[in-house]
Amino acid sequence: MAITDRFCPKCGQPSEREGLCSRCRAESVQWLSCDGRVQSVHCPACDARKVGSVWTDTGRDRESIAYDLVRSAVHIHPDVKQADVRIRIIDLTHNRSRAEVSVTGRLYGQRVEGSCETEIAWLKEQCDRCSRxxxxxxxxxxxxxxxGRHPSPFEIQTAAAFADEAESALQTGGERLSFISDMTETRDGLDIVVGSQHIGLLIAQKVTAELGGRYTTHPKLVGEKNGKQLYRITYSVRLPRFQKRDVIRWKGRYAEVVQVEPHGLRVFDFAENAIRSVREDEVEKLVGNARQAEDAMVAYSDRDMIGIIDPVTSKTVESKANADYRPQAGQHVRILRDGDFIVILR
Ligand SMILES: [Zn+2]
Ligand SMILES: [Zn+2]
Structure with missing residues (x-):
């Protein structure tokens, strides 16, 4: 072993380098500190979190938020290697927690151990979305x-479901202000009040794409904010006169609408078992919608006639048979009524 003439000026022990030995050096460094207080701001109504001035929906629980906050408040000297940080969080009240931090590591070859404390303040503030x-x-x-009609319960339900879907998709994508603030069924249909123009447009597009019809937009100037003009937009969705699964009478025959097109209908003609195109002005009558059909039993079936037991009166009503479709006695069928006449659906 080489004889060294280097000694630590503090403890007098041989030092492997000029100046303080490793142990004294490690002891002289303040290698661990904790901020006394950290805070988390969240919205009591929707649990969104505010970081800086930005609100986000994190979906994270209080414990994992606390852990990250405390970790960011712990400052460890960069010379400390293999730092192992342990955090214990104790909830004092609903608004206050205490974090006990203990750290071990190696500093200049010496094992070091330290601890500190941080207080977490849980602050409540109404978020941008809830305040709107x-x-x-x-x-x-x-x-x-x-x-020319009232939207059907099916159309109202479908439109409402599309609106909900659009809201969750946009919210998940971080568009916090694309919310639905109100959805009301009125005498004329459905009104969906929206927090942003983007979500309004998406709902109008989706409803018309799936249920047919078209929409027009009507902006109205409502004021000015920071030199910017503020508009409110009415998205006026107009569903077509006929909808899918409507059963119509046309040229004395019955048919079910399979597709609503801009200038007419594609229908399934019960008498001919075939798809036909029908202009809207050729429709003699809207009989009903297959979604509202009743269940009935076939009493008998012969070459020309099918006897149906009317589920309301229990009387047998005759309906014309069709060469390609002849339900047998005892079989259940779906029916709609056109006055006294019973229309058998397919
Ligand atoms: Zn020393
Ligand atoms: Zn909120």
């Missing part, structure tokens, strides 16, 4: 109406 909703702020209304 509670302040009845909105940027548009989607009005779902139908041409």
């Amino acid at each position: 909703i509670s302040g009845s702020y909105y940027e548009g209304v989607v009005q779902v109406r139908a041409e």
Whole structure:
């Protein structure tokens, strides 16, 4: 072993380098510190979190938020190697927690161990979205109406479901202000009040793509904010006069609508078992919609006639048979009524 003339000026022990020995050096460094207080701001209504000035929906629980907050408050000297940080969180009240931090590591070849404490303040603040909703702020209304009729319960339900889907998709994608603040069934249809123009447009597009019809937009200037003009937009959705699965009478025959097209209908003609195109002005009558059909039993079936037991009166009513479709006695069928006449669906 080489004889060294280097000694630690503090403890007098041989030092492997000029100046303090490793142990004294490690002891002289303040290698661990914790901020006394950290805070988390969240919205009591929707649990969104505010970081800086930005609100986000994290979906994270209090414990994992606390852990990250405390970790960011722990400062360890960069010369410390293999640092192992342990955090224990104790909830003192609903608004306050205490974190006990203990750290071990190696500093200049010496094992070091230290601890510190941080307090977590859980602050509540109403978020941007909730304050808009509670302040009845909105940027548009989607009005779902139908041409010459009231939208059916199916159409109302479908439109409402599309609106909900659009809201969750946008919210998941981080568009916090694309919310639905109100959805009301009115005498004329469905009104969907929306927090952003983007969600209004998406709902109008989706409803018309799936249920047919078209929409028009009607902006209205409602004021000015920071030199920017503020508009509210009404998305006026007009569903077509006929909808899928409507059963119509046309040229004395019955048919079910399979597709609504811009200038007419594609229908399944019961008498001929075939798809036909029909202009809207050729339709003599809307009999009903297959979704509202009743269940009935076939009493007998012969070459020309089918006897159906009317589920309401229990009397047997005759309906014309069709060469390609002849349900047998005892079989259940779906029916709609055209006055006294019973229409058998396929
Ligand atoms: Zn020393
Ligand atoms: Zn909120």
